Amino acid sequence: MxxxxxxxxxxxxxxxxxxxxxLVADRWSPRAFDAAPLPDAEVVSLLEAARWAPSAMNAQPWRFLVGRTTEDGPDATHTGLLGTLAPPNRAWAHRAPVLVAALTRVVEDDGSARAVGPYELGLAVAQLTVQAESLGLHVHQIGGFDAEAVVDAFEVPVGYRPVAVLAVGRLGDAAGLPxxxxxxxxxxxxxxxxxxxxxxxxxxxxxxxxxxxxxxxxxx
Ligand SMILES: Cc1cc2nc3c(=O)[nH]c(=O)nc-3n(C[C@H](O)[C@H](O)[C@H](O)COP(=O)(O)O)c2cc1C
Known part of the structure; x- marks a missing residue:
């Protein structure tokens, strides 16, 4: 049931x-974000939480591309990541003050597959998500994006795969949503x-x- x-x-x-x-029970995935920029300390805190995730042989295969909105507007990474999202996701995620592409190693330097790479990235993002909740922030994960476009736009090296884009911020007014x-x-x-x-x-x-x-x- x-x-x-x-x-x-x-x-x-x-x-x-x-x-x-x-912190687990109250987590959910909103689409109504407050566009106000997040302080550096909060963004770094999220990345720190991800950094301390476990990984096989402590390989730490996760990588993050962090785009932010500042008082001057969205930076180039935020704008670039937003452009890779499927239009229905772009329609709400543009208001998230932080967009993070979550990547992981899927091919080792010797050419062998790193089967656990997405699992390890998932652990890191789970930690980031709980940390966000503890700060009164929300994370909405997005699989509907063009991974190849991220690879091209951000010069992602061979062996790494963008798996998701995370929209992060405080809850905003739903009135502005489609x-x-x-x-x-x-x-x-x-x-x-x-x-x-x-x-x-x-x-x-x-x-x-x-x-x-x-x-x-x-x-x-
Ligand atoms: C890997 C992954 C991909 C997702 N892709 C999308 C997406 O493209 N668009 C979207 O609106 N939500 C997306 N979600 C959010 C899920 O729809 C959401 O987590 C699920 O419906 C459960 O809702 P909750 O997080 O509020 O508990 C994704 C979540 C994950 C973990």
Missing amino acids: STTSTRPGTAHGRTGATAVHP GWARAREGAARSRLGLEELAFAGRFGQAFDGLGSEDAGSAAA
């Missing part, structure tokens, strides 16, 4: 029967039930700890 939660600011914080930390995006801002969030994704014994057989007293006692 899937779980649905309502928009942040309500009782949404407990995303299921079991409590999770508010209608379809505004409608999604208030939509309930939903997830698969744990029994659909946590197994034991064989794939597809629900992990039998899910219905236990212990799990219930952690309920919010």
